[in-house]
Amino acid sequence: MNTIVVYYSFTNNNEQLAKLLQEKLKCEILKIETVRRRTALSIFLDVLFQRKPAIRPHEMAMERYDRFIFVAPVWAGRMASPLRTFLYEEKNFIVRYSFITLCGGGQDNQRWRLEKELTAILETPPENVTELWIKEVLESKNMDPTKFTTAYRVESKDFERFADKINAFIK
Numbered sequence: 001m002n003t004i005v006v007y008y009s010f011t012n013n014n015e016q017l018a019k020l021l022q023e024k025l026k027c028e029i030l031k032i033e034t035v036r037r038r039t040a041l042s043i044f045l046d047v048l049f050q051r052k053p054a055i056r057p058h059e060m061a062m063e064r065y066d067r068f069i070f071v072a073p074v075w076a077g078r079m080a081s082p083l084r085t086f087l088y089e090e091k092n093f094i095v096r097y098s099f100i101t102l103c104g105g106g107q108d109n110q111r112w113r114l115e116k117e118l119t120a121i122l123e124t125p126p127e128n129v130t131e132l133w134i135k136e137v138l139e140s141k142n143m144d145p146t147k148f149t150t151a152y153r154v155e156s157k158d159f160e161r162f163a164d165k166i167n168a169f170i171k
């Protein structure tokens with residue numbers, strides 16, 4: 001099986017996760033980069049209008065891959081907008097795929113909403129949707145999730161906490 005990890009990350013949490021998955025799977029990796037760097041305002045507008053911001057062209061041939069692992073943050077209950085752009089642009093090549101996110105967490109129906117949007121765009125359901133909640137890391141450190149979640153930058157040892165979920169995801 002030829003697998004690729006495709007990721008977008010605004011503040012590097014999901015970049016760390018994507019690289020960890022690449023190491024474990026020993027596969028190729030592609031970073032989605034926007035033409036214009038996202039800001040708090042552009043993220044807000046992306047979410048509000050379900051925008052698909054322009055992303056930089058890449059030189060990897062997507063038809064070479066038969067399994068896609070998408071990694072991106074969640075913004076306001078939805079996948080980060082640059083991943084949405086990528087999915088629309090490459091949807092003809094994507095059949096078998098999964099999605100994993102290192103997100104703030106806490107909302108019960110978020111995973112279901114993510115799955116629904118992925119299925120709507122790609123016209124086929126994901127094999128797996130996994131959320132890794134920063135909320136859990138903060139609680140284990142006695143930090144208040146309501147204050148620190150969006151500002152929290154994961155450290156490599158935080159991933160140990162998610163080892164079971166990550167291993168189940170890549171199986």
Ligand SMILES: Cc1cc2nc3c(=O)[nH]c(=O)nc-3n(C[C@H](O)[C@H](O)[C@H](O)COP(=O)(O)O)c2cc1C
Pocket residue numbers: 008009010011012013014015043072073074075076077078102103104105106110134149150151152
């Ligand atoms: C504008 C904004 C909205 C967010 N909304 C959510 C949300 O609805 N649900 C959630 O679980 N996390 C939410 N988060 C938290 C991010 O998903 C989390 O901080 C993530 O790890 C950031 O990933 P990155 O460092 O790869 O960009 C939000 C963060 C930002 C900046």
